Amino acid sequence: MTTILITGGHSGIGLAAVRTLAARGIDIVLAGRSLERMAEFADDLRATHGVTVTTLTLDVSSLASVRACAAQFRTAVEAGEIEPPDAILCNAGGRFDGEISYSPDGYETTFATNCLGHFLFVELLLPILAEQGRIVYTTSGTHDPDSMDGKAVGAAVEPDAFALANNGRNGSKALSAGKRYSTSKLCTMLYVYELDRRLRRAGSSVASIAFDPGSVPETGFLRGMPKPVQWFSNTSVMKWMSKRIGLITSDVEFSGASLAAIAADPDYANHSGTYFQANDGTLSAVRSARISYDEQRAAKLWDDSRQLVHLTAEEEPAQLR
Secondary structure, X not given: OOEEEEEOXXXXXXXXXXXXXXXXXXXXXXEEOOHHHHHHHHHHHHHHHOOOEEEEEOOOOOHHHHHHHHHHHHHHHHOOOOOOOOEEEEOOOOOOOOOOOEOOOOOEHHHHHHHHHHHHHHHHHHHHOOOOOEEEEEOOHHHOOOOHHHHHHOOOOOOOHHHHHOOOOOOOOOOOHHHHHHHHHHHHHHHHHHHHHHHHHOOOOOEXXXXXXXXXHXXXXXXXXXXXXXXXXXOHHHHHHHHHOOOOEOOHHHHHHHHHHHHHOHHHOOOOOXXXXXXXXXXXXXXXXXXXXXXXXXHHHHHHHHHHOOOOOOOOOHHHO
């Protein structure tokens, strides 16, 4: 591999993954909201590993930003300034605690950020992805309402794109932050499997893969929570309790290295449609939630998402129709 694009690659698990990839001599494209923060990290990667690092402005909660970033990147690739990406890592995202909020497009922030932005980004960039390329989505074990992770955060609800995008409006009751998060990750799982099915029907060699990094409190995932909660989540007592009750746990370095391996190692090239999970120092392929394999729900989510991002016929790759 020569080039990998990652969203949210300058902090947390993404940062650890990028360091691993750069150490292997792989050029990096960082897409994120803060060019200033990415610039410092990019300089460090260039100096330490001698790789080419490109930075792009991207706010995945904004469809206009997604389109602008994708257009800038495609132009650079088509001009020969950047090699076609061997992998696209859809890693950015978050949990948004507090009062419900909405994206610049008027969609609930969690769903807009964790789902619609990457859905559109992949649609726009698939045509320039290298042959036998990979699309890897960072998801979460919380997507499974029957798992301890899902129950602890708030069991995911029906993955209805229009209802999720407009949650809290038109008389609908606002979901809790935990339920908004877990449901967005269920939608991500449905995207992964539906993308895999469409790629296989089209005879494509591109792989669509899901990755759960496990619960990694030190990434800042809980930054919207009260300070005492953030502090306690990083203690050895909390980690011990999490394992005892059956939560999926990991650490930044292992999960970052796992994401890098799924993105670049030959061993993962033929694992399209697979869900990998990092759990207490082990990376393995596991079954996801029963509902995530529902093809009718996945197809409806896909078609509804196309409408919500206002995808045009010119924008949509032929193999995904």
